[in-house]
Amino acid sequence: MGERGEVFSSKVVRDDRTYFFNVKENVYGDLYLNIVESRPTDTEGRFIRQSILVYQEDLGSFVKELQKSLDYIKMNGTKKTPRFVRKDQDQRED
Numbered sequence: 001m002g003e004r005g006e007v008f009s010s011k012v013v014r015d016d017r018t019y020f021f022n023v024k025e026n027v028y029g030d031l032y033l034n035i036v037e038s039r040p041t042d043t044e045g046r047f048i049r050q051s052i053l054v055y056q057e058d059l060g061s062f063v064k065e066l067q068k069s070l071d072y073i074k075m076n077g078t079k080k081t082p083r084f085v086r087k088d089q090d091q092r093e094d
Contacts, residue, residue, distance in 0.1 A: 007031070016040060031056050 008023040020036040036051040054062045 033059065 006022055006024050010021045012019045012021075017037060017039045020034075020038070022034040022036065023031055024034050025031055033054040034051055035054070036049055038047050038049045040047055
């Protein structure tokens with residue numbers, strides 16, 4: 001097995017967001033997936049980073065449910081009026 005820590009990494013850069021897919025190893029040699037979203041703030045040089053960890057024993061269930069979500073988006077993902085409006089957005093009535 002590789003050295004403790006990051007053993008594989010890939011990234012996707014889209015507009016103002018970057019997604020990192022990092023496979024890491026804990027002190028016991030167990031592998032886990034760390035998915036990170038990074039995006040700039042209004043302050044130059046500062047970023048907001050959010051991440052989730054998916055442990056090796058949960059990957060099968062995680063991928064299964066992720067695939068269900070992706071299939072739903074493929075079937076229903078046409079551009080429509082949003083159902084939800086963020087609280088910080090203007091709520092205009094037409």
